[in-house]
Amino acid sequence: MKPRDHTKLLGELAEAYTQHSPRSASLNETAMQTMVDGGSHSLRLIKPFPPRIVSAKGAWLKDEDGHDLLDFWQGHHANILGHNPEVVTAVLAQAFQSGYGLLTGFTESVQIETAEILCRQTGAERVRFTISGAMATMYAILLARAFTQRELVMKVGGGWHGAQPWGVIGVHFYASGGEPWQVESQGLPPGLSQQVINTRFNDPDALHDHFRQYGDRLACFIVEPFVGAGGFIFATPEYLRAARQLTDQYGVVLIFDEVVSGFRFRAGDLGALYGVKPDLAAFAKGMGGGMPVAAVAGRADIMKLCGREGGNKVMFVGGTYSCHPASMLAARAQLTYLVAHEEQIYPHIACLGEKARRVMEETFAQEGIYVRCTGYGNEVVPGSSVVIPNFPYEEGRELATPEDVNDPAVCDTTLRDKVCQLALLLEDVHVVHGGGSLTAAHTEADIAFFSEACHRAARRIKAGLGGRTATWT
Numbered sequence: 316m317k318p319r320d321h322t323k324l325l326g327e328l329a330e331a332y333t334q335h336s337p338r339s340a341s342l343n344e345t346a347m348q349t350m351v352d353g354g355s356h357s358l359r360l361i362k363p364f365p366p367r368i369v370s371a372k373g374a375w376l377k378d379e380d381g382h383d384l385l386d387f388w389q390g391h392h393a394n395i396l397g398h399n400p401e402v403v404t405a406v407l408a409q410a411f412q413s414g415y416g417l418l419t420g421f422t423e424s425v426q427i428e429t430a431e432i433l434c435r436q437t438g439a440e441r442v443r444f445t446i447s448g449a450m451a452t453m454y455a456i457l458l459a460r461a462f463t464q465r466e467l468v469m470k471v472g473g474g475w476h477g478a479q480p481w482g483v484i485g486v487h488f489y490a491s492g493g494e495p496w497q498v499e500s501q502g503l504p505p506g507l508s509q510q511v512i513n514t515r516f517n518d519p520d521a522l523h524d525h526f527r528q529y530g531d532r533l534a535c536f537i538v539e540p541f542v543g544a545g546g547f548i549f550a551t552p553e554y555l556r557a558a559r560q561l562t563d564q565y566g567v568v569l570i571f572d573e574v575v576s577g578f579r580f581r582a583g584d585l586g587a588l589y590g591v592k593p594d595l596a597a598f599a600k601g602m603g604g605g606m607p608v609a610a611v612a613g614r615a616d617i618m619k620l621c622g623r624e625g626g627n628k629v630m631f632v633g634g635t636y637s638c639h640p641a642s643m644l645a646a647r648a649q650l651t652y653l654v655a656h657e658e659q660i661y662p663h664i665a666c667l668g669e670k671a672r673r674v675m676e677e678t679f680a681q682e683g684i685y686v687r688c689t690g691y692g693n694e695v696v697p698g699s700s701v702v703i704p705n706f707p708y709e710e711g712r713e714l715a716t717p718e719d720v721n722d723p724a725v726c727d728t729t730l731r732d733k734v735c736q737l738a739l740l741l742e743d744v745h746v747v748h749g750g751g752s753l754t755a756a757h758t759e760a761d762i763a764f765f766s767e768a769c770h771r772a773a774r775r776i777k778a779g780l781g782g783r784t785a786t787w788t
């Protein structure tokens with residue numbers, strides 16, 4: 316399907332939004348004078364300009380124009396308890412007053428407890444902390460390559476493991492209508508892209524084929540048990556079991572990227588719900604309580620390669636801000652709370668997630684716009700707190716891979732990413748890829764607010780589409 320042209324509708328929405336948020340518009344012009352595109356994270360820099368946020372509490376944000384925005388982006392899905400959760404901020408406030416919070420560059424005792432919780436909740440034998448998800452996945456790959464003494468890295472096409480050399484190859488991987496299309500970053504070392512094999516998510520047959528072809532040369536297979544940026548899609552149990560069996564058979568390190576999924580669906584790793592244990596895992600977002608903290612965790616015999624016992628073969632030495640005390644305090648507070656309240660938090664946010672998905676599907680359907688949300692659980696994940704609305708051109712189209720949801724020939728991605736974002740901002744709702752994540756701070760009243768906002772946004776979108784609705788054909 317040829318992607319639909321939304322230029323006119325986007326122009327109308329941008330104009331209305333500029334009138335709605337004049338102060339953010341003006342700040343954007345100032346920001347553009349010094350920062351590339353007016354900021355430092357491409358996804359945040361929405362067009363025509365992002366809302367400039369002044370404060371955030373729980374499910375809500377305040378922007379420079381005085382709007383209260385219901386937030387579903389929630390710190391790139393890091394917030395399980397909402398923005399600025401008391402359980403974390405109280406500990407940090409106290410630490411900053413007592414001369415502890417900015418105690419950079421020492422080893423203290425909080426990191427021991429944080430590591431203990433992480434190992435206990437994920438079944439990892441050893442952990443080393445770092446400061447971002449991208450660094451964690453990069454170090455995990457270095458460890459795997461050193462451990463196996465092999466070169467090739469296999470990943471899922473369309474998966475996102477952060478902006479690190481292997482992670483930026485095959486992020487856009489659309490299989491429709493010919494050869495897969497890989498967009499790579501320029502500036503990478505020569506030959507790096509030949510070291511990365513992309514396989515199709517949730518496709519055990521493709522996995523078997525790739526292992527038959529490359530298995531003896533593969534260092535690792537890195538996969539998200541729940542594809543985050545690639546479209547909010549859970550792995551099938553069959554797929555993860557095949558991944559474990561094949562990596563064992565070929566002596567390949569299985570890395571789970573749990574940067575999004577870790578602590579979002581239970582107080583630990585998502586792999587445990589599938590009964591599949593990786594050799595290494597990367598954690599970040601959900602464990603930090605809003606602070607920058609990440610970790611590589613897993614088998615002691617692999618992890619030791621970055622330590623004395625393993626001859627310091629992998630230079631995962633840590634950096635200035637590794638194990639930053641404020642981050643460790645936040646992580647300890649967050650993890651302790653999540654573990655203690657696991658039975659209340661996760662069913663609650665999964666229930667809100669279910670409601671948010673239904674709201675999107677039903678409100679848009681009432682305007683004749685077919686939406687199929689991703690984020691639904693499966694036979695091993697009973698429910699989930701995440702939602703992305705997709706607009707497939709063909710009703711009933713299966714949405715099981717990043718290619719399915721991100722290929723503009725399959726789904727109307729502009730409608731999801733750009734039109735919905737602006738239409739919902741005009742209703743004081745802040746989304747990413749049209750949706751986002753629910754937190755323990757969201758309430759039933761927020762869902763009701765969201766429902767009203769979706770009704771109005773869908774009506775506006777329908778009017779802008781000029782009657783082209785339903786299944787689009």
Ligand SMILES: Cc1ncc(COP(=O)(O)O)c(C=O)c1O
Binds near residue numbers: 446450476544
């Ligand atoms: C699955 C996954 N892995 C890794 C990363 C990178 O994490 P960070 O942004 O902290 O570098 C992300 C970020 O969104 C992610 O979604």
